[in-house]
Amino acid sequence: MVFRGFSAAAAGAISLAFAASPAFAVTEIQWWHAMTGPNNDVVVKLANDFNASQSEYKIVPSFKGSYADTLNAGIAAFRAGNAPGIMQVFEVGTATMMAAKGAVKPVFELMKEQGEKFDPQAYLPAITGYYSTSKGEMLSFPFNSSSMVMWVNLDALKAAGIAEPPKTWPEVFADAKKLHATSPTCGFSSSWVTWGFIEQFSAWHNIPIGSKANGLDGFDTVLSFNNPLETKLLENLIELQKDKSYDYSGRTNTGEGRFTSGECPLYMTSSAFYPNVKANAKFSYTAVPMPYFPDVNGAPQNSIIGGASLWVMAGQKPEEYRGIAKFFTFLSDTDRQVYLHEVSGYLPITKAAYEKTKESGFYDKNPILEVPLKELTNKTPTENSRGLRFGGMVQMRDVWSEEIEAALAGKKSAKEALDAAVSRGNQMLRQFERTAAK
């Protein structure tokens, strides 16, 4: 009985599936992504909306695990000759993808070939710059972007007698020490340690992380962030770590709960932390731009993004490419960008969408969402602040983190740790250059 019922159901399902497919062939496009929870809903909704808007193409999103898992799944699929049409890759995987000539199809090329209206000037340069060649040709399509901000527990600041959130690093250091009295286990902390203290810090102060415009101009880039300013930052952090005025919270964002629980009143992490704070913080809070050293000429410059972009894989059928190009045009639509921005907290990628959101008065009610945009558009990006493109960046972040951990644990001086981070990183860059050059 059970089996008969099952086979009847299966037969029904199969006939339904056939009935559902229309007479003409629908081109299916696989979209592999790494979005969970509410962000996954956004991905599904986008695909559904696009599929409903026309009948020739069907975007099929599938979740492939973490960012690293998704990238690895894509690499494995490519090696097996079965790559998806669209693949979401996090920002630090950009160099890996870009070096894989023959495995990816640059977005600017795709749009040109398919004759889709595509004006690179319409996009926010601080966002697309990260995913473009130095000539401004867009290689991948920005999807979810955020930047780093400093989250502030206003109640805790008040209790410690601090009038307003700190703007500069010296103020942060001084406030962290004051907060020590009321928050003994953590005055100030941060997530994504290398993204904040090396990558963002360098861009924000307009100093290079490495040569060749931080690697955007070529894989023969050499790291150089073991400079006096970076050393000064790390020395201060080491000093504060001793009594936990600053307390390290790990390499990724697993420590973010320390802000929402009220343990760490000052916390630097992604602007994408917003929905979490909104849901969990039981105190009055705000987000402010990242601190800077006021004695550095021209600081603050502009921040850089984090997040992920959509890469088009090579070897797809012509009709699949046409569908992907149409999907990207669909995504760039101003109203859709405005909607995505307001719903998900991701940054809008077009200038028009940003302007429209601004005019609608959305930021008056949600000023926190404009903080990362103000940071990103603070000044016209320079070659130090357009982004970075280092081969093997995923693992490089681990290597840099290891050295920062050694310094914060008191095993190395700031300068020693940074020197080691640079020399180990350079070794990895040479290894990458060797395989990428051919």
Add this chain to the structure above:
Amino acid sequence: MENRAIFSGKLLAFLLVAPQLAVSLIFFYWPAAQAVWQSFLVQDAFGLSTEFVWFENYVELLKTPEYYHAVGVTFLFSTLVVVFSLAIGLLLAVMANRNIRGVQIYRTFLIIPYAVAPAVASVLFIFMFQPGLGMFARALQRWGIDWNPVLNGTHAMTLVIIVAVWNQISYNFLFFLAGLQSIPKSVIEAAAIDGARPMRRFWTIVFPLLSPTTFFLIVVNITYAFFNTLGIIDTATGGGPNGATQTLVYKVFQDGKVGSDLGGSAAQSVILMVIVVILTAVQFRYVEKKVHY
């Protein structure tokens, strides 16, 4: 006679072992050969460019101080995990082997942790030991221990060892319990009549008679500590801080999957394979001599 004409003795024997041979060839020798081949190559992530470099991956690897550090970490980690998981498993088995009320319930509960996936176990312990949030971490802090596994290497190592041991105790418990129950009661009773106290009985009779089980478990546990703890380390510490919990197998995973350096990663796994083969050979050659079957 007729039978011999159809099946020569050798053919039948070969056919009978063929399935097992096929499994070994496909799932062990073939991947192992692939690893050896890959370790001679320098290749990009997508396999678009490949260069044959002989032993360069090995030479580069043996030049990095981090590799030797990982060797040290692995031996420390494995030794502690094996010793603690065996000792605790044995202790619990001896306790549960007595005639007490509700012994079946105790036994079942002691076996359950083995059903928990390493990564899940890891996440549970991360919650409990998260500084500032976890209950154990807060208890430790109240006792004046500045518990901080994200920055303190010793604390991070302690954390992964606790998770790895906890995850393996049930397995050891199960085998020890079965071993204990197969020891004839009459031998122990005879010793008791002769006046041997429980401790004496355990060390002179039970423990030697348990040695085949113990030996088997040592081999299995070393393999476990070397290879199967990858998930625990990945979720609990990510090899950090500053490489304090980066074992050899975790480094293989890091360099291969995160760093996309397949050649270097393959070279490491070949070396790891050799180490484990040697370790197992040593165990069978020397330790097994002390085993009473």
